[in-house]
Amino acid sequence: MKEIVFENVCKKYGKNTIIENLNFTVHSGERLILLGASGCGKSTTLRMIAGLEDITSGNLYMNGQRVNDIVSGKRNLSMVFQNYALYPHMTVTENIIYGLKIQKLPQAEIHARLTAALGKLELDGLENRKPKDLSGGQRQRVALARAVVKRSELLLLDEPLSNLDAQLRVHARKELVKIHQAYKQTFVYVTHDQVEAMTIGDRVAILDKGRLQVIDTPNNVYNRPANIFTAKFIGSPGMNIFKGSYSDHFLQLGKQSIKLSEAWSAYIGEKNCREFYFGIRPEHILLYREKHRDTFAGVVKYVEEYGSRRGIYFETEGSEVVAVTEASDFKPGSNIYFAADSDKLHIFDSKNKKNIGYPEVYHGNIYQYQSV
Template structure:
């Protein structure tokens, strides 16, 4: 079983705790994405798996064995670094096969793996070039090929595509998934790019300040965020979130109020919270110049043109909100109304900022 288990793992540098009380199981053969902002501890977590960082406290298990004292070379890991880490004096071919030669793999097997990786990553014809003669994208693919040929149990990647242009990143994402589907290693991928996380991962582990905020499928992380941080971090533009007061069957924002449907009242009562954070994604807001029952009103402040859609910023009782539309006749300073679809909103506890849960009829992820 190529499983990785963190058990109360902490990593600190003096008084600075980088990873705090981490409990996480990475399933055998899955693609798990460690996602989060810079400095959240995701790269340190990856380096702990690789054996490049010692654990301050707790235990790390790989293949059912505690590896706290096991050296990096004995963990059956291959790692792709953000900065490529290629040998400048070696050719592309030698860079890719160096690790196999060190482990005394037979020459025929080395050639077989090399040819397969070179074809897969479109490096054919470049075998005798040195890194200085390659583009950034080619160097990154060499680094990927070097890890692929090892066929280790654990494939670790630390922001491997961040130096590539947008088009090449899209191609590389597909190639990484193909590589995984071919060899079925346990795949752990660090990124701060949510597009990479959502398109590559079987599951996403979202980190902030050294702790796990949520671990789930990309679908659930987007559609049923566990807390305010997750809701804001995932999605572009991010979810609109603002504070509301609860009063019986109504939510109140400044001088405006909305009547809540029955489907939400049970969850709100269970939360025992008078203040909540109200969330709704920009793509779930429909604006109108015509007033309807049970709606918020605001004024358009700014309109952004994204080419295929528009971002409409408007203000409700001091809260800036953005809606996404494919066309509009709205202009700055127009009075607008929006009636939330209550099957597509999110409510978070006013103190803990955790989701209060979702009613049975909730349909945003249907």
């Protein structure tokens, strides 16, 4: 299966820089997700792999071979487009086997691959329909079938689930992983949906304004975000970040201070630095109705209902904080008291905004990723 290496890859349109100095590797056979907001360059990155966009500078390698100047058709890859790009005048079968026929594969081989794909993607009985007579989910599966029958070493997917409704999307996520396990191609998958990224990806690469922010496993992206951007981007709502300073076991945040655990105190103590950004996920903030020891006061501004849980946006010392709780009796305007679980803190360098790491006792500590 294909291994892809980006080496200082840049993409410019005239004076606009779309992609800046991209360096990373997609391992053979893995499912890599390119995640980011719209306009971050993730689709451009995918299209450069596909050969649909020229590379302005830098090198792109596939299995060690430089492919900058190799046209799409010669790169041995397949792709699922966001709008599926099914040929509207061809039936399901014709769509799936069109490329195979052009490759002049033997009839029996084409038939075998078609039958397998139809079965695996639950398209039996739809063989002679035209795309306009299919539902969104069926079209998406036909596009996938067309991509997998090629048995290429690399499958590119450009927001393949974004046109499906929410329920279908959950089902399709599982299907995609199953398809990957069956064919074991290298997967490169573009999405703006972090739930999709976390559930499908072996690793997630997050892009922002044409730069790679992080590339890591879903677990680490959530639990050990490499920088502030990642911390805020992943999780819904994103991580709360405060600027503050450390002195002698205490974190000073404005007038308030939080006592740190021994492990953190020792870890920060070695850093020889005082100014930091502190982060805490909304789900790791503890909320109380009454004042307790070591709690701080705030006023609820806004409550966001998620069904099983709620997002409570409250104000303290002029800054907005969000916490997620299962309790349902916090109302806008009411007083609130909160405490941060100091075992679940994230600390970032105040200059380069990178994660300073974690004390040894927290290694292997997994905060469960939660999505709403």
